[in-house]
Amino acid sequence: MLLEVRDLHVEFHTREGVAKAVNGVNYSVDAGETLAVLGESGSGKSVTAQAIMGILDMPPGKISGGEIVFKDRDLLKLRTEERRRIRGQEMAMIFQDALSSLNPVLSVGEQLGEMFVVHRGMSRSDAKVKAIELMDRVRIPAARERVGNFPHQFSGGMRQRIMIAMALALEPDLIIADEPTTALDVTVQAQVMDLLAELQRELNMGLILITHDLGVVADVADKIAVMYAGRIVETSPVHDIYRAPAHPYTKGLLRSIPRLDQKGQELYAIKGLPPNLLHIPPGCAFHPRCPMAQPVCRTDVPPLYTVDENRRSACHFWKETLDAR
Amino acid sequence: MADIRKEPADATPNVTEVATVDAPTEEAAVAAIDAPVSQGEPILQVRNLVKHFPLTQGILFKKQVGAVKAVDGISFDLYAGETLGIVGESGCGKSTVAKLLMTLERATAGEVFYKGQDITKLSGRALKAVRRNIQMVFQDPYTSLNPRMTVGDIIGETFEIHPEVAPKGDRRRKVQDLLDVVGLNPEYINRYPHQFSGGQRQRIGIARGLALNPEIIICDEPVSALDVSVQAQVINLMGKLQDEFNLSYLFIAHDLSIVRHISDRVGVMYLGKMAEIGTDTQIYDHPTHPYTQALLSAVPVPDPTARDRRERIILSGDVPSPANPPSGCRFRTRCWKAQDKCATEVPLLAIPERFVGGSTPASHESACHFAEDKDVVHAA
Numbered sequence: 001m002l003l004e005v006r007d008l009h010v011e012f013h014t015r016e017g018v019a020k021a022v023n024g025v026n027y028s029v030d031a032g033e034t035l036a037v038l039g040e041s042g043s044g045k046s047v048t049a050q051a052i053m054g055i056l057d058m059p060p061g062k063i064s065g066g067e068i069v070f071k072d073r074d075l076l077k078l079r080t081e082e083r084r085r086i087r088g089q090e091m092a093m094i095f096q097d098a099l100s101s102l103n104p105v106l107s108v109g110e111q112l113g114e115m116f117v118v119h120r121g122m123s124r125s126d127a128k129v130k131a132i133e134l135m136d137r138v139r140i141p142a143a144r145e146r147v148g149n150f151p152h153q154f155s156g157g158m159r160q161r162i163m164i165a166m167a168l169a170l171e172p173d174l175i176i177a178d179e180p181t182t183a184l185d186v187t188v189q190a191q192v193m194d195l196l197a198e199l200q201r202e203l204n205m206g207l208i209l210i211t212h213d214l215g216v217v218a219d220v221a222d223k224i225a226v227m228y229a230g231r232i233v234e235t236s237p238v239h240d241i242y243r244a245p246a247h248p249y250t251k252g253l254l255r256s257i258p259r260l261d262q263k264g265q266e267l268y269a270i271k272g273l274p275p276n277l278l279h280i281p282p283g284c285a286f287h288p289r290c291p292m293a294q295p296v297c298r299t300d301v302p303p304l305y306t307v308d309e310n311r312r313s314a315c316h317f318w319k320e321t322l323d324a325r
Numbered sequence: 326m327a328d329i330r331k332e333p334a335d336a337t338p339n340v341t342e343v344a345t346v347d348a349p350t351e352e353a354a355v356a357a358i359d360a361p362v363s364q365g366e367p368i369l370q371v372r373n374l375v376k377h378f379p380l381t382q383g384i385l386f387k388k389q390v391g392a393v394k395a396v397d398g399i400s401f402d403l404y405a406g407e408t409l410g411i412v413g414e415s416g417c418g419k420s421t422v423a424k425l426l427m428t429l430e431r432a433t434a435g436e437v438f439y440k441g442q443d444i445t446k447l448s449g450r451a452l453k454a455v456r457r458n459i460q461m462v463f464q465d466p467y468t469s470l471n472p473r474m475t476v477g478d479i480i481g482e483t484f485e486i487h488p489e490v491a492p493k494g495d496r497r498r499k500v501q502d503l504l505d506v507v508g509l510n511p512e513y514i515n516r517y518p519h520q521f522s523g524g525q526r527q528r529i530g531i532a533r534g535l536a537l538n539p540e541i542i543i544c545d546e547p548v549s550a551l552d553v554s555v556q557a558q559v560i561n562l563m564g565k566l567q568d569e570f571n572l573s574y575l576f577i578a579h580d581l582s583i584v585r586h587i588s589d590r591v592g593v594m595y596l597g598k599m600a601e602i603g604t605d606t607q608i609y610d611h612p613t614h615p616y617t618q619a620l621l622s623a624v625p626v627p628d629p630t631a632r633d634r635r636e637r638i639i640l641s642g643d644v645p646s647p648a649n650p651p652s653g654c655r656f657r658t659r660c661w662k663a664q665d666k667c668a669t670e671v672p673l674l675a676i677p678e679r680f681v682g683g684s685t686p687a688s689h690e691s692a693c694h695f696a697e698d699k700d701v702v703h704a705a
Binding site for chain 1 (some may be wrong): 331341414415492516522523524552553554555556557558560564570579581582583585586587605606609619620621623624625626628629630631632637640641643644703
């Protein structure tokens with residue numbers, strides 16, 4: 001296994017109290033595999049990713065437990081310099097908002113080349129050649145002429161390509177993409193996702209795709225981890241979860257999205273609101289919104305039950321959820 | 326859902342003749358604006374609407390060196406009680422259309438007839454009456470509510486401007502009624518926006534839009550800032566309100582699935598022009614414009630089994646600048662069907678010749694010289 005997150009806990013100490021952003025997350029991704037982490041805002045999906053990358057703001061954040069095993073090393077036990085070496089070389093991240101993630105006063109060529117100067121000790125002129133190669137690779141037209149351009153001179157889709165190029169520069173083993181196409185128009189989104197999938201295949205990288213878009217997940221993922229209030233509520237191969245979700249939250253999400261290919265009547269709406277992380281409900285965090293909630297859900301935190309060999313569901317009534325389709 | 330939605334008005338043309346109303350005095354104009362319109366009749370008729378934003382050079386002696394052609398000649402009708410969805414990518418001009426209809430921007434050319442009166446030429450009391458009847462719900466519930474005002478003041482402010490809708494002593498109760506209608510606790514009237522979640526804030530925005538009993542609500546990306554589970558709640562609420570208050574919606578969004586769900590008819594915009602317009606079935610199941618086809622095929626469907634069975638049309642390149650749009654058909658630079666004719670002749674928004682008089686759903690208005698029916702949404 002390329003990466004394994006085991007029982008990870010992250011909390012944020014704020015003036016109002018301790019916000020438990022991640023409460024025991026387990027997931028894994030292998031080389032060449034795409035794991036989609038699905039969740040709404042505040043579900044802890046991005047915080048988990050930041051903990052893996054080692055870019056969590058600490059304080060206020062604090063990793064209060066768990067292990068992140070990457071290529072047989074627990075990242076949380078490594079020293080800062082060792083982690084810095086891993087970051088960029090062995091794992092890289094693509095962010096949602098390319099414009100604010102790129103440095104506005106450096107040309108894209110300098111920013112791409114910097115990877116080679118810092119990590120590989122290349123000269124600036126060699127690095128520039130590499131930068132042009134990378135821009136070609138992510139299919140930015142006229143790379144040679146545009147290498148000196150600044151981020152604002154590129155369109156949103158092109159900027160996201162530059163972000164991808166930067167993440168791929170040192171051919172890492174793992175890429176974490178945090179909502180890589182959310183800010184893009186749908187035709188550009190298709191271009192960028194295509195490119196990402198192709199490069200992943202070519203380099204046999206593991207990909208963690210963080211998203212809230214059930215359509216994108218269905219298109220590219222091999223397996224899914226659904227998060228709610230800092231916990232994994234369901235993990236499954238992609239086909240099974242769309243066919244028969246084993247957690248009421250997943251089921252609610254799937255039923256609440258309008259479909260492009262059919263005209264629906266009223267949409268199913270999950271009642272209520274996502275919980276406040278300062279006051280996560282006791283028992284199953286989803287119980288106040290769950291149509292199937294029973295007294296036991298208010299008191300006992302559901303473990304990740306084994307549905308079958310590849311599927312887990314954190315619902316006391318996963319069997320009933322599966323059956324009641 | 327309203328009756329009009331169950332039975333899509335397949336026969337309704339995109340544009341009908343405008344029955345202009347001659348109002349010599351302001352009183353007559355206001356009376357015409359307040360006259361009722363029966364369901365299914367055109368309430369808003371947009372004709373050749375143009376908005377160019379000038380590009381200037383120089384500081385002291387500004388001279389115009391060009392124009393951003395944000396909206397460049399679009400025409401459509403909005404019928405009473407229907408939802409017309411407008412889709413398109415960023416920069417296509419859909420939000421500018423909203424602003425023009427709200428008379429927040431002055432049109433460069435063209436007309437917007439509201440019940441037969443051209444609102445681009447109105448002023449004074451008549452314009453005020455129009456503005457009362459056309460309201461807006463904004464995209465971002467975080468920035469469109471004043472953080473220093475209570476919910477009661479935000480919604481009640483509309484009555485300060487239009488005092489005839491609710492007498493002073495009645496306003497508080499009216500605001501509480503509105504909160505109840507949009508599914509918020511009426512006791513929240515004294516709370517501030519930051520005390521609400523995103524979905525609740527959008528409900529406040531909707532309550533404000535409803536306050537003056539408008540006939541038309543223009544919704545500019547009303548749910549795109551919301552989480553998936555909350556999005557469905559707000560969409561259902563909007564559907565319910567439409568039936569209850571007999572509203573017409575102009576629903577602007579980039580999410581094609583949501584637009585299909587809520588709309589009776591859908592218009593697709595590209596670079597300031599309408600590329601194709603028709604009922605939801607016509608547009609989604611029988612698109613004839615290549616741009617619509619590419620747009621629809623690019624939307625991921627939440628069904629992994631469709632992954633390899635759906636045709637994907639991946640467009641190359643980006644949308645050209647609206648300051649310097651391509652000649653002829655605006656889509657030709659990215660179109661796989663483009664021929665010489667496309668560079669010279671602007672395709673008109675009309676039922677393509679080969680489909681004229683046909684009974685197929687492909688027989689709807691599409692601005693393409695080489696229109697053909699192609700289902701890109703459903704897996705083969």
